[in-house]
Amino acid sequence: MNKTVKTVLMVAGIVLLAYGIYTMVRPEAAISVGPLNVEAQDNTNSYITIGLGIIALVASFLGGKKS
Numbered sequence: 001m002n003k004t005v006k007t008v009l010m011v012a013g014i015v016l017l018a019y020g021i022y023t024m025v026r027p028e029a030a031i032s033v034g035p036l037n038v039e040a041q042d043n044t045n046s047y048i049t050i051g052l053g054i055i056a057l058v059a060s061f062l063g064g065k066k067s
Contacts, residue, residue, distance in 0.1 A: 009060035016053030020046045 024046035027039040 006060045006063055009056045009063065013053045013056030013060060016049050016056060018053075020049030020053055023049065 024041075024043050027041055029040045031038045
């Protein structure tokens, strides 16, 4: 595999992982009524983004190895 392809896959993997973790941590909706605070999250897309980031990183590390 070409060195530039490996670099692009590595950068894309890091960006996808960071974005997936960010969307998992921040709340999507929050309601504050007096002392009551309610936060709602749907992490389905975060898991998909993190998984794609891991796949891209693994592909960048194992892409050019010949056995």
